[in-house]
Amino acid sequence: MQRIQENFDKQAFMKTLGAEIVSIEEGKVVIACTKNNSLTQQHGFFHAGVLSSIVDSACGYAALTMMPEDADVLSVEFKVNLLRPAMADKIIATGEVLKNGRTLVVAEGIVTDESGDKIFAKMVGTMFVKRN
Amino acid sequence: MQRIQENFDKQAFMKTLGAEIVSIEEGKVVIACTKNNSLTQQHGFFHAGVLSSIVDSACGYAALTMMPEDADVLSVEFKVNLLRPAMADKIIATGEVLKNGRTLVVAEGIVTDESGDKIFAKMVGTMFVKRN
């Protein structure tokens, strides 16, 4: 799963968010992000945009784990439901493949606190597989 | 529309993105974001997370323009369709209120290039009005 990490490292925006890959397995990727003042909304919690960005990435990389080596993955669309304010020092985004198709992959993800007890956001999205 | 700008200025994440409010009118807010290496994905384009973050903010603030002074707005959910890679030096997110309800506001938004000719993303979302 070297290429997942390499691809992730090329995403400057993930660095800007301080996001890091926690684990990679077939069809499932976990990304963590530690609280930092630069990531907050008006009440000092994680901005919804941060949650969306990392859960979309987790889902995209989950899809990529199931692709041929030379394939690339693009998000076609995603929807995020924000369940509660993300009051936490660290957030964990888990993306998992729901349907692995030849051209399209559907993945779902959640963003939780570190314990996994509190779900802050739920995402379902579609990824497009670009075979090179 | 002073309070929109003030609320926006409290969102540290918007500063991290280099996002700025371009215009505010009743039910419509425009936010711009200039390309910067810290905002890119693996191909050097704007990351989808940046697009989502600013268009969600534009929609949220569009909703806030129609609220009483002491109200606050929270995103309940949003869906983004990513129509093409955001190859541009500057992206413009326009959020507009579609339905202004007492408790819920539905807004839609687009992210375009500076000319407005190319649509990079389309969003529809629901905002919750918190009356204080």
Place this chain on the structure above:
Amino acid sequence: MQRIQENFDKQAFMKTLGAEIVSIEEGKVVIACTKNNSLTQQHGFFHAGVLSSIVDSACGYAALTMMPEDADVLSVEFKVNLLRPAMADKIIATGEVLKNGRTLVVAEGIVTDESGDKIFAKMVGTMFVKRN
């Protein structure tokens, strides 16, 4: 859970679809629908509109199980991902509450074949609780 069944029986459209409640528990409702020529699309499979209608209902009723007796539930929005053509004699929609809030409930659902092995559709939606 009498009132769930009663409410369901008032939905003439569920009768038109030949939909029936299979089970009701706290936070979870299952609805089944048997194939009938009147429910098909151009290739003879269940129409996506049928899948959407019953999974939205399953989610709405799942939300209603957690409400006070006199409350009513309205769908605010839902998103459906259609994973594969619904080639089956019977489809089963399962709706479950993901977040039970005072005003808003987020629920997710799937539509499967009778065995539950094949997922045809995945939904996530928001319900509004109307307290009477």
Place this chain on the structure above:
Amino acid sequence: MQRIQENFDKQAFMKTLGAEIVSIEEGKVVIACTKNNSLTQQHGFFHAGVLSSIVDSACGYAALTMMPEDADVLSVEFKVNLLRPAMADKIIATGEVLKNGRTLVVAEGIVTDESGDKIFAKMVGTMFVKRN
């Protein structure tokens, strides 16, 4: 635009809903549906499933107008925001293509009353183009 009408006529479910094509132009299709007791929810209004079904169809056919003769269109996903109860004798669904891609088409649609003044629902969805 003969083939749009022919394809529509093969969708038995559209007949069950009493839905009819009102107009077809390049990238835009309008479908109407007249109130009938078999289409209602518990309060006697059009069921959300009816709105979703016809606006998804309008969007799918809007996409099909832009395809080669032998292509077929499948809905990949759609999201519907339900803005207000559909209290009307007739509902009109208008689907329009937002982005016409080789493999994927993004379309948006609304469901209104006959005058077009009241928007009952807003949809954005993705269609997959199957070239035969």
